[in-house]
Amino acid sequence: MKxxxxxxxxxxxxxxxxxxxxxxxxxRILWELRSGRMTFRELRTxxxxxxxxxxxxxxxxxxxxxxxxxxxxxxxxxxxGSELGEHLLTLNDWSVDWDKDS
Amino acid sequence: MKxxxxxxxxxxxxxxxxxxxxxxxxxRILWELRSGRMTFRELRTxxxxxxxxxxxxxxxxxxxxxxxxxxxxxxxxxxxGSELGEHLLTLNDWSVDWDKDS
DNA sequence: CATCCGTGCTACAGTAAGTGTAGCGAAATG
DNA sequence: CATTTCGCTACACTTACTGTAGCACGGATG
Numbered sequence: 400m401k402x403x404x405x406x407x408x409x410x411x412x413x414x415x416x417x418x419x420x421x422x423x424x425x426x427r428i429l430w431e432l433r434s435g436r437m438t439f440r441e442l443r444t445x446x447x448x449x450x451x452x453x454x455x456x457x458x459x460x461x462x463x464x465x466x467x468x469x470x471x472x473x474x475x476x477x478x479x480g481s482e483l484g485e486h487l488l489t490l491n492d493w494s495v496d497w498d499k500d501s
Numbered sequence: 502m503k504x505x506x507x508x509x510x511x512x513x514x515x516x517x518x519x520x521x522x523x524x525x526x527x528x529r530i531l532w533e534l535r536s537g538r539m540t541f542r543e544l545r546t547x548x549x550x551x552x553x554x555x556x557x558x559x560x561x562x563x564x565x566x567x568x569x570x571x572x573x574x575x576x577x578x579x580x581x582g583s584e585l586g587e588h589l590l591t592l593n594d595w596s597v598d599w600d601k602d603s
Numbered sequence: 604c605a606t607c608c609g610t611g612c613t614a615c616a617g618t619a620a621g622t623g624t625a626g627c628g629a630a631a632t633g
Numbered sequence: 634c635a636t637t638t639c640g641c642t643a644c645a646c647t648t649a650c651t652g653t654a655g656c657a658c659g660g661a662t663g
Contacts, residue, residue, distance in 0.1 A: 412600035413593045417528045423620095423650070426519045439611050450651045455612060465602065469611090479599050486595065490588055491515045497581050498514035500567065525621070525649095541640050552622045557641060571640090 419464060424449050424457050426487070432467065433484045436475030521566060526551050526559050528589070534569065535586045538577030 419425055424446060431437075431445040443454050458474060461467045466480035476484055521527055526548060533539075533547040545556055560576060563569045568582035578586055 412596035413532070413589075415600070416592070416596045417532060421523065421525055421528045423523055426523045430515070430519060438609085440609080448652090450653090451612065452614090452652090453650055456650090458611095465599075473610095479602070482595065482599075486588070486592055487515075490518070493584065493588065494514035494518045497567075497584075498517070500581070540638085542638080550623090552624090553641065554623090554643090555621055558621090560640095575639095 415464070419460055422457065422460070424453055425461065428454075428457055428461065429466065429480065429483060430487055432474065432476055432480070433487065436470075436472040438473040442474055517566070521562055524559065524562070526555055527563065530556075530559055530563065531568070531582065531586060532589055534576065534578055534582070535589065538572075538574045540575040544576055 420429075427446050427449075428442065431442060437445070439451075439454070439458075443449055443451065446454065458467065458469075461480070462469065465477050466483060467474055468477050468480075469475075522531075529548050529551075530544065533544060539547070541553075541556070541560075544560075545551055545553060548556065560569065560571075563582070564571065567579050568585060569576055570579050571577075
């Protein structure tokens with residue numbers, strides 16, 4: 400019975416969330432998807448040409464968490480992902496003030 | 502003129518933020534620090550015994566971003582880190598609903 | 604039919620990042 | 634002095650990510 404390499408050991412939702420969001424590109428992917436659905440290649444371009452291996456891995460995980468989905472228009476937010484995107488937006492506003500105090 | 506391995510190429514504050522938060526343990530560290538200041542070793546224990554190498558690296562980066570600081574009571578939030586902690590709290594509330602729709 | 608797109612995605616070797624254990628030097632306490 | 638606790642480092646090992654190439658599929662076009 401082997402445990403997954405890096406998935407949350409706890410059951411707490413926040414931990415599941417922090418686990419995946421703490422992986423490289425996760426936050427960035429969600430951030431970029433705010434501007435609408437896009438194809439794998441488009442998304443890749445928006446994410447500084449992240450390697451397709453990594454992108455695919457993250458997309459798979461984010462889909463499993465029901466944060467994004469995929470249809471004929473490409474990848475995009477689910478209802479939940481959309482809500483999470485809102486949180487990122489408020490974080491964006493915050494970061495502007497934070498940055499002023501560089 | 503070499504560029505830093507993984508620091509943001511853009512100047513946008515949100516990117517700087519997502520960059521560091523997207524590194525392993527960053528979000529977790531901030532999450533754990535909500536419960537108050539703690540020593541290196543305490544923090545390490547709270548973070549599933551993360552390797553001291555990684556912990557030290559993240560703490561260093563988070564200090565550079567003025568999100569946490571260190572005094573005789575240990576590591577803890579700065580004013581900015583504290584605000585970011587609030588955001589994590591609302592994210593925690595959200596995650597509970599999200600989790601119900603597993 | 605064949606040929607050309609663009610799609611999501613995989614293979615694979617190389618590089619970077621994180622792990623786990625041991626332990627150091629400094630400061631505080633007895 | 635010895636002991637404890639502190640932040641932190643060394644180092645070999647393992648895992649994660651990168652960068653490039655290209656595959657299989659489906660739809661359009663000739």
